[in-house]
Amino acid sequence: MNGIMTALLTPFNEDGTLNEKGLREVVRYNIDEMKVNGLYVGGSTGEAFLMDESTRKEVLRIVKSEAGSDVTLIAQIGSLNIEEAVRLGNEAKELGFDALSAITPYYYKFSFEEIKSYYQRITEETNHPMIVYSIPVLTGTEITIENYGELLALPNVIGVKYSDTNLSKLTKLKELHPDKVFFGGADDMLLQFAVSGADGAIGSTYSLLGKEANGVFNAVQTSSLQEARDLQNRMNKVISILEDVGVYQSIKHVLKQNGIDGGYMKFPFREISAEEKKEAEKIIDILSSGE
Template identity: 35%
Template structure:
């Protein structure tokens, strides 16, 4: 396993629907091509941003298939296969392996408060389903479980565990996971609001739900961090955070707001699925202002508009 293939900017891929709210092959591939041309290093497919909890198994498999058909071998593809039932996660894992994904990932079991022995077995059952490497997904604010160091150490004994996507807010968690995992272990920063600080304290890469709305800014932030230009990195993080706050300030799902921004960029991937709410009315009128914030920040920080001509 070459760790470098898992380093860089990995947008969390959005659910792409047609006008009737069904998963769209055409629109999924449009978004794939759009992000590929922006120069991102990989995609995280089927996670929270992909509205996985609101889709059935066949819809999730369809998205995995369409993305693989478009970008297999071009970008590093990570399939999120977490589901309420282990058997569904195992089915998604096996399908992702067939499609040629580079790695698997999964949230812990949701809804029921389970002992760590159950969480350990859930993740291990997924890993046993394929030969693919595995990336733990720690997002306690939505799952209700915060990965403990005790369970983390147990999981590290499995050679398939190559990384963790850490979305807990304390930046120290990233430092602790990196320290315990070692130099070759990949830690992905999860909270977009702290990408720069996450990288400085130990994260190797980033996976984020707002990246695809402004990939140019995250790629530029990574350039600054990698070059040791920390003053510039802090400035671009400030602008990224202003944009995130604006995206979250509307009456409607943040993903709905992002999809409206993408429409203004010529990428129509539909709306969101209930119970997510659409941005409507006066709030919809504010989308132009958010896009303008993104465009101005891209110019301000000298970002590349597209990596591929």
Template identity: 30%
Template sequence: MVTTAADLGVLMAAIASPADPDGALRTDLLAALVEDYVRRGVEGIYCCGSSGEGLLLTDDERTQVVETAVEAAADRIPVVAHVGALSTRDAISLAQRAERAGASALSMIPPIYYSYGAHAVVDHYRAVLDAVDLPLIVYNIPQFTGTEFTLESAGALLGDPRVIGLKQTAHNMYALERMKDAFPDKAYINGFDEVFVPALAAGARGTIGTTVGLQIELFLQARRLLEQGDLPGAQRVQSRINRVISELVAVDVFPAAKYLSGRSAGGAGSLGDCRRPFRPLSPADRARLDALGEELDGFLAEV
């Protein structure tokens, strides 16, 4: 079945990549995490992005993550594989592996480190698209890549029918709205959980986020209230979402979210530390996050 923009305008969890104390991938915990997310209402899984430490994993590990997520999802929700890499050759290889694993769609950051011209960036994406039969979501995360996609810089890609959406991990709501206005058939997907409600108002159809799996019930409630025309209610829920985010950021967002995801993973337990150069969480960090988890439990109990 061909994945469309409508299939991806949903609430997707940017899933962590569980590991044992030695750093080896734990596919059993990953499968348990997917199952828990599906049970609680998550509408899609996004693998090997920032939250999944994709650029810190080997190519074989990234493939394992996608294979495990696809098998665990069992066609109930879409699984998107992030295949961004330093070189076009590596991105093509990862894309082909993800296609063989059964991913619903691909996503990709632009090439990083060197300063590439706009034409080189577009050529990079098109080379990957030419190598597979899967649709692609452009991943706009300028604070990490140094490349910002706007209507002017993304127009060539958004005009390609194989590109079915753009993940806007940026606070530029004006750019999102302008792209939406020019290419209304694409899925514009929010990537910053802290502006979920504003992004929906600007034209986003869904979200892919680090904390979606942690607090899917709040995201569902915010969307429902907005659809009902209750903007103040949706804003109150966004404030609760942001309370959790602010605490995670204060600790170190990706290691903190990974820790808290293990706590809520249907009894799966610890998902392990993030890979170096991320620092391990201290006992004080874990205590702070345990307290946050109890506070989040209270938020979720009220939904």
């Protein structure tokens, strides 16, 4: 389990209901055109924390139905409601997802022992491979090297989605736990993550930049660092526009320009303006020119 994986977005209809046709198109586009190694389903990019449980389950069913066994599938099933997380985990396991992932419990200032017991319960009650999802900038939860060691020692915990920018910590973790998988979670730093020992990356922008991301990762493995730098620079031009306009909204809009129904955002996310759409469309020129 390694390589480039798209944090899959979720197309919605204008009334906020799930857009199944669009979701299937996005899945196929990532697999067939972006050539990613896997899909990370139900994370922040997928707006999962704005959905009810039944919709989250429906997303898992549709993605598995469309993707089959073409790529690795990871289901992000984290929830502050532990019973919901377990139910989602067992649903994903039954559907045939390769692994689960769960964001660290957020909002409340949970102690590490509480966080550890959260993962322990999920892994015990699902008995399926688990990837810890650490994103301190959103959860406020910093995990020490020693704490990571305790989490990685839990049965079925196979690795970490490391959405942090402390690369020295990542390097140390990989040295201490070479049998575990570590996925980088900052798309604009894919090159640095790959050099620091990450086994792959999971990112929102790979719905548009999957081929470039694969190029960066593979170039690092073959020590073609100038090629990797050039590709990362191209990626970062795109990422800069996405961040200025709105990452998820812009990705959905650009997908629509490519004939893929990216759908609408889930309330309370806003839709971007006509002027912002024009700005987002500059991405198409960047990618087509290869600059």
